[in-house]
Amino acid sequence: MSMIHVSTTVNGDEVEFLCDPRETLLDVLRDRLALTGAKEGCGTGDCGACSVTVDDRLVCSCLMLGAEAEGKSIGTIEGMADGEELHPLQEKFIEYAALQCGVCTPGVLVATEALLKKNPDPTETEVRYWLAGNLCRCTGYDKIIRAVLDTAADLRKAS
Amino acid sequence: MAPDGNMTNGFKVVGTRPKRPDGVDKVTGRAKFGADANAPGMLHASIVRSPHAHAKILKIDTSKAESLKGVKAVVTRADFAEGLTGENWNILENVMAGDTALYDGHAVAAVAATTALAARDAAKLIEVRYELLPHVTDVDKAMAADAPVIRSGAADKSVPEGMHPNVVRYHESGHGDVDKGFAEADLVIEESFKTEATHQGYIEPHACLAQLGPDGKGEVWCCTQGHFNVQKVCAALVGTETSQLRVTPSEIGGGFGGKTVVFIEPVALALSRKANRPVKLVMSRSEVFRATGPTASTSMDIKIGMTREGKITAAQGVFRLQGGAFPGAPMEFTAMCAFAPYALENVHQIGYDVMSNRPKQAAYRAPGSPMAAFAVESVIDELCNKLDLDPIEVRLKNASKEGTKASYGPKFERIGLVETLEAARAHPHLTAPLAEGQGRGISCGFWFNHGGETAVSLALSEDGTVAISVGTPDIGGSRASMGQMAAEELGIPYENIRTTVADTATLGYNEISHGSRVTYASGLATIKAARDAVKKLCARAAAKWGIDEEAVVWEDGCAKPSGPNAGEFEPLPLAKIARSMGRTGGPIVGHYEATPEGAGVSFATHIVDAEVDKETGQTKVVRYTVVQDAGKAIHPTYVEGQFQGGAAQGIGWALNEEYIYGEDGRLQNSGFLDYRIPVASDLPMIDTVIVEVPNPGHPYGVRGVGETSICPPLAAIANAVSNAAGVRLTELPMSPPRILKALNDQAHG
Numbered sequence: 001m002s003m004i005h006v007s008t009t010v011n012g013d014e015v016e017f018l019c020d021p022r023e024t025l026l027d028v029l030r031d032r033l034a035l036t037g038a039k040e041g042c043g044t045g046d047c048g049a050c051s052v053t054v055d056d057r058l059v060c061s062c063l064m065l066g067a068e069a070e071g072k073s074i075g076t077i078e079g080m081a082d083g084e085e086l087h088p089l090q091e092k093f094i095e096y097a098a099l100q101c102g103v104c105t106p107g108v109l110v111a112t113e114a115l116l117k118k119n120p121d122p123t124e125t126e127v128r129y130w131l132a133g134n135l136c137r138c139t140g141y142d143k144i145i146r147a148v149l150d151t152a153a154d155l156r157k158a159s
Numbered sequence: 160m161a162p163d164g165n166m167t168n169g170f171k172v173v174g175t176r177p178k179r180p181d182g183v184d185k186v187t188g189r190a191k192f193g194a195d196a197n198a199p200g201m202l203h204a205s206i207v208r209s210p211h212a213h214a215k216i217l218k219i220d221t222s223k224a225e226s227l228k229g230v231k232a233v234v235t236r237a238d239f240a241e242g243l244t245g246e247n248w249n250i251l252e253n254v255m256a257g258d259t260a261l262y263d264g265h266a267v268a269a270v271a272a273t274t275a276l277a278a279r280d281a282a283k284l285i286e287v288r289y290e291l292l293p294h295v296t297d298v299d300k301a302m303a304a305d306a307p308v309i310r311s312g313a314a315d316k317s318v319p320e321g322m323h324p325n326v327v328r329y330h331e332s333g334h335g336d337v338d339k340g341f342a343e344a345d346l347v348i349e350e351s352f353k354t355e356a357t358h359q360g361y362i363e364p365h366a367c368l369a370q371l372g373p374d375g376k377g378e379v380w381c382c383t384q385g386h387f388n389v390q391k392v393c394a395a396l397v398g399t400e401t402s403q404l405r406v407t408p409s410e411i412g413g414g415f416g417g418k419t420v421v422f423i424e425p426v427a428l429a430l431s432r433k434a435n436r437p438v439k440l441v442m443s444r445s446e447v448f449r450a451t452g453p454t455a456s457t458s459m460d461i462k463i464g465m466t467r468e469g470k471i472t473a474a475q476g477v478f479r480l481q482g483g484a485f486p487g488a489p490m491e492f493t494a495m496c497a498f499a500p501y502a503l504e505n506v507h508q509i510g511y512d513v514m515s516n517r518p519k520q521a522a523y524r525a526p527g528s529p530m531a532a533f534a535v536e537s538v539i540d541e542l543c544n545k546l547d548l549d550p551i552e553v554r555l556k557n558a559s560k561e562g563t564k565a566s567y568g569p570k571f572e573r574i575g576l577v578e579t580l581e582a583a584r585a586h587p588h589l590t591a592p593l594a595e596g597q598g599r600g601i602s603c604g605f606w607f608n609h610g611g612e613t614a615v616s617l618a619l620s621e622d623g624t625v626a627i628s629v630g631t632p633d634i635g636g637s638r639a640s641m642g643q644m645a646a647e648e649l650g651i652p653y654e655n656i657r658t659t660v661a662d663t664a665t666l667g668y669n670e671i672s673h674g675s676r677v678t679y680a681s682g683l684a685t686i687k688a689a690r691d692a693v694k695k696l697c698a699r700a701a702a703k704w705g706i707d708e709e710a711v712v713w714e715d716g717c718a719k720p721s722g723p724n725a726g727e728f729e730p731l732p733l734a735k736i737a738r739s740m741g742r743t744g745g746p747i748v749g750h751y752e753a754t755p756e757g758a759g760v761s762f763a764t765h766i767v768d769a770e771v772d773k774e775t776g777q778t779k780v781v782r783y784t785v786v787q788d789a790g791k792a793i794h795p796t797y798v799e800g801q802f803q804g805g806a807a808q809g810i811g812w813a814l815n816e817e818y819i820y821g822e823d824g825r826l827q828n829s830g831f832l833d834y835r836i837p838v839a840s841d842l843p844m845i846d847t848v849i850v851e852v853p854n855p856g857h858p859y860g861v862r863g864v865g866e867t868s869i870c871p872p873l874a875a876i877a878n879a880v881s882n883a884a885g886v887r888l889t890e891l892p893m894s895p896p897r898i899l900k901a902l903n904d905q906a907h908g
Binding site for chain 2: 020023027030036037039042044047049077078081086090093094095097105106125127129131132133134135136137138139140143145146
């Protein structure tokens with residue numbers, strides 16, 4: 001099967017790749033671009049471990065084809081920190097132990113950053129429903145929700 | 160503190176909440192999990208699985224697959240070791256079917272190709288001819304006289320004569336005279352319960368990267384709770400020598416017992432040997448559900464007698480566990496844990512391990528105990544309701560204490576059940592008002608905890624920093640805890656220590672990270688390794704000062720002269736001794752190897768409020784409080800995390816999660832959409848109370864905390880739901896259809 005040539009932007013960098021038309025965006029990110037921060041937990045859009053942004057919209061990269069990335073701007077967990085400075089959400093997740101095994105963490109962080117861009121002052125219920133598509137099996141979500149709410153409060157104070 | 164003694168207070172680092180050493184890696188996407196490793200020349204593999212619950216494998220035709228472009232190797236059972244016996248045979252039979260497929264999803268062949276897509280295409284071209292056999296997936300049906308036999312001759316000698324061949328192990332324990340006890344009771348309640356199989360539901364599917372050369376030397380990278388076990392089992396299954404195989408554990412994306420087992424690594428090794436190239440094998444989510452190790456499903460009968468004053472006079476239980484197509488369902492744990500919270504004069508328990516056409520069950524957080532607690536604590540709740548007794552007071556009246564003869568035999572050492580009940584009684588949750596439609600439930604739970612073979616090494620660097628190597632994969636933040644314990648002993652900052660989970664070539668054998676053993680056993684070994692290093696540090700100082708080793712003490716990170724020499728020499732800090740160690744005798748490494756046997760059992764009491772919608776049968780957990788004895792919380796935040804995680808998994812088990820098999824014996828819900836684990840919007844905050852009753856078997860009093868937290872939730876929620884709905888729920892999960900059926904049955908009594 002012939003490969004498709006794709007030009008796109010990932011975390012602000014211009015990227016070109018060849019991919020099989022059946023490869024998902026997640027396959028491309030992980031296997032062709034060596035960005036393994038996004039994880040495949042289900043491959044069916046149920047767990048959110050592969051969350052990325054496409055033109056600032058939160059998507060499951062396992063549900064999108066690599067070929068569809070043509071001309072888009074992709075954001076992954078690898079682009080969240082600013083150089084050596086972690087994003088406040090990243091700092092707070094470590095401080096609150098809002099992660100145990102850490103495999104869902106990249107997806108949760110990408111999803112949460114998208115939430116706070118849209119809604120800087122979410123209620124606990126809004127955070128819980130926004131993150132309902134990001135499965136975490138270790139934490140019971142308690143410390144994640146607290147970390148998100150506290151980061152949102154900090155960011156509001158700082159702005 | 161004596162250098163070999165126990166310590167219960169005065170901690171400087173233990174009990175604080177430092178940041179985990181793997182934190183930055185995990186929030187930036189840098190942490191490398193099972194599927195995140197690649198190797199030059201690597202192939203991708205795919206496994207062909209049986210679509211049938213029970214079938215004879217007549218023929219496997221691999222010719223079409225082998226002629227596909229990019230395909231480099233195909234393996235079937237013939238490519239694995241022959242002549243295995245005992246558990247190794249069971250594992251191999253599960254990893255790759257022999258002449259019979261025993262469950263939907265059972266592996267029958269595998270292929271490796273240059274791309275993952277080519278491997279998947281090739282797997283579809285492997286043609287397998289089956290002859291269907293009758294199947295059974297329900298535990299009670301599997302024990303019935305007309306049940307198809309999964310494998311004759313699988314039963315061991317414990318099984319009484321006359322049982323169906325699917326009953327493969329039998330357990331009986333207890334003491335006293337239950338008939339006499341029941342005669343003394345004012346009320347005796349007998350009830351039967353069932354629980355469905357659930358899955359650990361770790362978010363990271365099993366994944367490995369394996370290489371095995373024609374020289375019999377190999378490398379495995381995989382996500383596992385126990386890489387030494389992977390090494391041993393893989394070596395046996397592919398027929399190489401254990402030490403020729405080096406296994407390196409990746410970061411592990413959740414395990415909860417489900418990654419104590421070997422499934423794909425031997426397959427990747429066999430493919431690699433055939434192709435002489437590295438092979439990567441990653442399970443899909445559907446494969447994880449169909450072909451890894453869910454829990455046993457159960458059928459249980461409980462009978463408990465109680466006086467009007469709330470004293471339990473006798474208790475008995477029969478526990479039937481279906482563990483898939485192999486022996487091993489943890490029915491003895493179910494039986495032994497069932498009545499462990501209570502001091503009983505008359506108690507009797509029977510367990511049956513039953514085979515069926517399902518995947519081989521694996522451990523899931525306190526394997527076997529949550530189901531027992533569900534059944535027993537439901538009956539106790541019913542007794543309290545009928546006798547109009549307070550459920551906390553009744554449990555306190557009967558609670559096991561230090562010196563109690565446990566329901567499973569031994570005498571308890573110092574334990575903290577009473578303290579958890581008292582803390583629950585004092586918690587504002589217990590007296591908070593309930594809204595219309597809500598009910599409150601409480602339950603106790605018990606788990607043994609475990610020690611196990613352990614080796615730790617602790618090496619000083621010349622700049623005074625310390626590298627700890629442990630052999631137990633970090634599944635809940637244990638690298639931070641190890642660093643804290645070493646910092647406490649050495650008297651240096653936590654930040655100056657880095658703990659690594661080392662590969663199989665670095666340390667002696669370490670048992671799997673299971674049984675809530677890591678903070679206990681690897682922690683104990685870390686403390687002892689640090690004390691070994693301290694002894695060597697003191698010896699270097701003594702030599703420098705020209706005094707006896709015994710005349711040197713270690714305080715605040717420094718060697719100091721003591722006794723008659725006290726104050727004679729300037730204290731020598733660790734960094735200073737380390738800087739010159741090359742000239743004063745060579746590298747300083749502390750180490751410790753042992754099988755510690757002082758794991759302290761642990762108890763918990765949970766309180767939960769649930770709201771039941773009687774129209775839809777939907778239940779919402781509105782408030783949840785976990786009270787558990789941790790012995791000593793090394794890193795309290797991570798202890799809370801274990802409490803909360805166990806409670807959340809228990810909520811899923813109680814309300815939603817179940818393996819659903821069709822009449823055809825196929826699993827109908829092998830994805831996260833239909834096997835729905837709790838999501839953020841399903842749960843409330845989960846409050847925690849850490850009780851600390853020190854375990855005398857650990858230098859700091861640590862008990863394991865990971866597993867006990869899942870023991871009470873099934874029962875606590877069942878009690879809350881039953882109290883809210885006004886009808887006793889006896890089957891899990893309490894999904895809306897089951898609750899509606901119970902309400903309907905009651906209405907039409």
